[in-house]
Amino acid sequence: MATTAPYELKYGAATREAFGRALVEAAQSNPNIVVCDADLSKSTMVHYFAKEFPDRFFSCGIAEANMVALGAGLAMSGKIPFVASFSAFVLTKGFEQLRTTVAYPNVNLKVVGTHSGISIGEDGPSQMSIEDFALACALPGFWVLSPADEVAMKEAVAWAIAHQGPVFIRAGRPKAPLIYSPGTKFELGKAVELRGGSDVTLVATGLLVAEALLAADSLAAEGIAARVLDIHTIKPLDEEAIAKAARETGALVVAEEHLVDSGLGARVSQALAKHTPAPVEFIGVEERYAESGTPDGLLDHYGLRAPQVAAAARRAIARK
Amino acid sequence: MHKTSSPEDLARIAKQIRRHIVEMTGAAKSGHPGGSLSAVEIVTVLYWDVMNHDPADPKKEDRDRFILSKGHAAPVLYAAMAECGYTPVETLKTLRQLGSIYQGHPDIRFIPSLEASTGSLGQGLSLALGMGLAARLNRSTSRTYVMLGDGEIQEGQIWEAAMFGAYHRIDNVVAIVDYNKLQLDGFVKDIMELEPLAEKWRAFGWHVIELDGHNIPAVQAALAEAAATKGKPTVMIAHTIKGKGVSFMENNPKFHGVPPTPEEVQLALKELA
Numbered sequence: 001m002a003t004t005a006p007y008e009l010k011y012g013a014a015t016r017e018a019f020g021r022a023l024v025e026a027a028q029s030n031p032n033i034v035v036c037d038a039d040l041s042k043s044t045m046v047h048y049f050a051k052e053f054p055d056r057f058f059s060c061g062i063a064e065a066n067m068v069a070l071g072a073g074l075a076m077s078g079k080i081p082f083v084a085s086f087s088a089f090v091l092t093k094g095f096e097q098l099r100t101t102v103a104y105p106n107v108n109l110k111v112v113g114t115h116s117g118i119s120i121g122e123d124g125p126s127q128m129s130i131e132d133f134a135l136a137c138a139l140p141g142f143w144v145l146s147p148a149d150e151v152a153m154k155e156a157v158a159w160a161i162a163h164q165g166p167v168f169i170r171a172g173r174p175k176a177p178l179i180y181s182p183g184t185k186f187e188l189g190k191a192v193e194l195r196g197g198s199d200v201t202l203v204a205t206g207l208l209v210a211e212a213l214l215a216a217d218s219l220a221a222e223g224i225a226a227r228v229l230d231i232h233t234i235k236p237l238d239e240e241a242i243a244k245a246a247r248e249t250g251a252l253v254v255a256e257e258h259l260v261d262s263g264l265g266a267r268v269s270q271a272l273a274k275h276t277p278a279p280v281e282f283i284g285v286e287e288r289y290a291e292s293g294t295p296d297g298l299l300d301h302y303g304l305r306a307p308q309v310a311a312a313a314r315r316a317i318a319r320k
Numbered sequence: 321m322h323k324t325s326s327p328e329d330l331a332r333i334a335k336q337i338r339r340h341i342v343e344m345t346g347a348a349k350s351g352h353p354g355g356s357l358s359a360v361e362i363v364t365v366l367y368w369d370v371m372n373h374d375p376a377d378p379k380k381e382d383r384d385r386f387i388l389s390k391g392h393a394a395p396v397l398y399a400a401m402a403e404c405g406y407t408p409v410e411t412l413k414t415l416r417q418l419g420s421i422y423q424g425h426p427d428i429r430f431i432p433s434l435e436a437s438t439g440s441l442g443q444g445l446s447l448a449l450g451m452g453l454a455a456r457l458n459r460s461t462s463r464t465y466v467m468l469g470d471g472e473i474q475e476g477q478i479w480e481a482a483m484f485g486a487y488h489r490i491d492n493v494v495a496i497v498d499y500n501k502l503q504l505d506g507f508v509k510d511i512m513e514l515e516p517l518a519e520k521w522r523a524f525g526w527h528v529i530e531l532d533g534h535n536i537p538a539v540q541a542a543l544a545e546a547a548a549t550k551g552k553p554t555v556m557i558a559h560t561i562k563g564k565g566v567s568f569m570e571n572n573p574k575f576h577g578v579p580p581t582p583e584e585v586q587l588a589l590k591e592l593a
Contacts, residue, residue, distance in 0.1 A: 034453075034457070055457070056457070058453065058488065060480075060484060061480070061483060061487075063477075063480035063483070063484070065442075065443075065446075065476070065477040065480060066477055066481045069443045069447050069481075070446045070447070070449055070450040070453075070481070072446075072447055072450060073447035073448060073449060073450020073451045073452075073453075073454070074450040074451070074453060074454050075450075076435070076436065076447070076450070076451060077450070077451045077454030077455065077458075078454065079454050079457070081450075096440060097443055097446075097477075099440075100437070100439065100443065101436070101437070101440070101443050101446075101447065104437055105427075105428045105429065105436070105437040106429075
């Protein structure tokens with residue numbers, strides 16, 4: 001997978017769009033897949049499913065707590081339910097239900113949170129999910145997936161269906177830069193090394209994977225060989241790849257569209273502390289809520305871009 | 321287990337379940353006897369008369385399901401399931417001990433024949449409606465019964481689920497409110513009044529049956545009426561007495577979450593002889 005060719009920024013579908021399409025495709029051959037919606041089907045893209053399979057689509061109204069526990073009931077009777085909403089709503093308003101009625105009895109429910117991060121844009125902080133990794137990772141037994149592009153999302157949906165147990169999939173609103181060629185296969189829980197390098201490792205997820213690749217290119221021009229890892233599986237985390245990166249490159253940057261204190265960066269740091277301590281720099285949302293703006297304008301303003309990732313890499317290297 | 325529709329037989333079984341509840345919570349030195357005793361007749365009629373279930377084949381697909389949403393009343397469910405043959409009667413008194421299958425609240429990890437792990441109030445109705453939808457999709461005759469506490473329905477999620485059940489016409493689900501008028505801190509009316517309760521459920525689109533939850537023929541008749549009601553879900557508002565069957569526990573708020581002392585256990589067992 002790792003290449004040295006410069007990354008060419010090209011946009012594919014939004015991961016929410018890819019989710020909606022993948023779900024329909026999977027449901028053609030799997031009659032057990034059902035969907036629960038809380039009045040956001042046109043945004044989460046489960047309206048595709050609703051159109052194709054109206055009998056397997058359940059409108060819950062704007063009532064996420066009921067939707068999550070209802071999904072658990074469907075799962076306990078053998079269905080494979082996907083409950084979808086904005087990530088900011090399904091994980092917060094449904095959290096207690098996810099804890100007690102899904103995670104604790106290990107129910108086979110699939111939870112999809114769209115419009116994650118700050119790149120939702122103009123709607124502003126009430127709709128932005130910058131704590132969803134923290135919440136989902138706090139649920140024992142949950143898989144937490146964060147696909148970077150449409151190809152990875154299709155794989156994530158297939159994993160979720162095949163896996164017996166609760167899964168959270170994080171999806172985004174804007175069109176996502178293409179990282180993978182169609183048909184690329186992934187191994188659950190295994191980081192993808194997109195770029196080889198021995199000077200520093202850029203650990204990224206979601207929209208920040210493309211930024212990490214662009215950062216690696218600018219670092220290469222300075223003679224710095226940056227390894228890039230796509231962490232599509234936040235939990236279980238590929239601690240082996242993280243530890244190996246620390247051993248072989250000696251410094252890391254973690255980049256994510258999430259609060260820096262409680263997301264992937266925290267999990268990577270824990271893995272490093274267990275296996276191979278190394279300097280780490282963090283790119284993400286600092287201790288605050290964002291604001292309205294265009295998705296690109298917000299990513300620029302809050303420093304979730306390749307130049308900031310590259311600068312963090314230089315800082316991390318300097319701390320070796 | 322032998323199924324029976326005889327009110328006399330069912331009353332005998334109910335008395336045995338009450339004895340277990342008193343002994344279990346007494347032995348555990350903790351637990352919720354009052355709200356277990358108020359639910360005895362309903363649970364007994366469901367398990368011995370009404371529900372399609374088989375302790376020898378607990379996961380058969382077309383079984384009827386029972387969810388104790390008011391999970392703190394676990395002793396009544398454990399006693400019934402043990403007497404049915406799902407779990408051992410001999411170890412009922414290990415209730416709440418480390419390693420016991422009889423956990424403080426129903427836990428499907430320890431008793432796989434349970435339909436749900438409960439204990440956090442407000443969630444069982446949603447679960448039941450999910451199971452009802454699944455049965456409908458499967459064209460199964462399976463019906464789901466869910467017992468709610470009266471205090472429990474102060475939870476907002478109950479009313480989200482109530483809207484959902486009526487809107488989707490889920491007529492294979494029956495909610496049963498154990499309306500014993502007491503909750504942890506005292507009388508329901510002094511904490512958060514529910515009345516007019518029947519009108520609330522009717523306004524939400526449910527078929528409502530009010531009954532005396534300790535009158536076995538009344539419980540049987542209500543469950544039959546629920547089964548015959550099509551196109552909407554049914555709620556049975558069962559007027560009950562907290563601590564029912566033991567004179568000094570009846571209507572006594574203390575016995576929501578406090579078990580009987582050893583002396584009180586002996587007194588109670590005499591009354592339940």
